Amino acid sequence: MVSGIYKKSFSALKKQPFRLWGIALLGAFLYLAACIGFIAVPAAAFCVNLLLSASLAMIFLNSYRTGLEPKTAYLFAAFRKDRIWRVLGGMAWMQLWIFLWSLIPIAGIVFGVIRAYEYAFVPYILMTREDVKPTEAIKISKQETMGYKGRMFGADMLLFAIGFGVTLVLALLGLIPYIGGPFRVLRYLASPVLSTLISMFSLILDAAFYVEIQNRRAAAPQPSAPAQPVPPVIPAPASEPETQPAPQGEPVVTAQEPEAPAQPEPEQEAPEQPQPAEPRCPHCGAAVKTPGAVFCTSCGRRLDE
Numbered sequence: 001m002v003s004g005i006y007k008k009s010f011s012a013l014k015k016q017p018f019r020l021w022g023i024a025l026l027g028a029f030l031y032l033a034a035c036i037g038f039i040a041v042p043a044a045a046f047c048v049n050l051l052l053s054a055s056l057a058m059i060f061l062n063s064y065r066t067g068l069e070p071k072t073a074y075l076f077a078a079f080r081k082d083r084i085w086r087v088l089g090g091m092a093w094m095q096l097w098i099f100l101w102s103l104i105p106i107a108g109i110v111f112g113v114i115r116a117y118e119y120a121f122v123p124y125i126l127m128t129r130e131d132v133k134p135t136e137a138i139k140i141s142k143q144e145t146m147g148y149k150g151r152m153f154g155a156d157m158l159l160f161a162i163g164f165g166v167t168l169v170l171a172l173l174g175l176i177p178y179i180g181g182p183f184r185v186l187r188y189l190a191s192p193v194l195s196t197l198i199s200m201f202s203l204i205l206d207a208a209f210y211v212e213i214q215n216r217r218a219a220a221p222q223p224s225a226p227a228q229p230v231p232p233v234i235p236a237p238a239s240e241p242e243t244q245p246a247p248q249g250e251p252v253v254t255a256q257e258p259e260a261p262a263q264p265e266p267e268q269e270a271p272e273q274p275q276p277a278e279p280r281c282p283h284c285g286a287a288v289k290t291p292g293a294v295f296c297t298s299c300g301r302r303l304d305e
Contacts, residue, residue, distance in 0.1 A: 050091035057123035061207040090134035
């Protein structure tokens with residue numbers, strides 16, 4: 001992401017390099033004039049600096065987005081009467097919190113730098129979102145820079161490392177006997193130019209991060225709201241139907257049908273009488289066919305024994 005933002009920032013800066021540089025120098029000159037003019041009232045110079053910072057941020061934001069030539073009148077965009085107090089209040093609120101975090105013993109510098117990157121989008125929010133309250137701008141900026149502060153810090157450190165490297169090379173070349181004089185002169189001449197270029201590129205880097213983060217957030221799928229559970233529908237208890245008395249009408253007289261003649265009942269058959277069983281010999285079991293016999297005709301034994 002950082003390399004892509006560097007490329008886009010260079011491309012945007014190449015379109016209007018001298019115009020942007022001139023406006024940045026004019027902003028620095030106006031701030032210096034405010035410090036001299038309000039030397040007895042430092043708070044007034046501080047307010048002018050805050051408004052100029054917001055205007056410069058908006059100029060570089062428009063240059064990065066559109067590539068059109070910025071106008072000098074844009075430097076006073078934050079001084080319009082319909083937004084001056086809102087922008088001034090939001091910028092002062094941001095600076096107050098950065099200052100308070102910086103007062104923490106030992107780790108104050110670290111916390112101050114962290115808050116400075118968290119609130120880096122406050123000028124853009126105040127200048128482009130009229131519905132945001134001045135005191136709410138730092139909260140929105142903190143949400144939008146979440147997860148990107150390290151990359152923003154790394155991009156700025158790389159930029160300052162390049163400037164420091166160029167200055168160090170010129171200083172070392174100035175130490176060479178006999179030929180070091182021109183390099184020392186070049187270093188003194190290049191220092192203000194280099195510092196201005198670094199400041200200008202830092203402004204366009206901040207604008208690039210703001211635009212790219214906004215684009216990423218807009219392209220990211222929005223989380224859908226969880227479905228609310230539907231309460232079960234409890235059916236109402238069925239009420240017993242009310243019985244209505246039947247309407248009483250006139251009695252209906254029906255003709256009596258003639259009774260059918262009674263059918264004679266069928267005669268019941270008498271049950272068959274069981275036939276006496278044939279006597280048998282208790283000894284051999286043979287049938288005794290002779291009635292009144294005393295001895296068995298098969299075994300010859302008495303039947304009554």
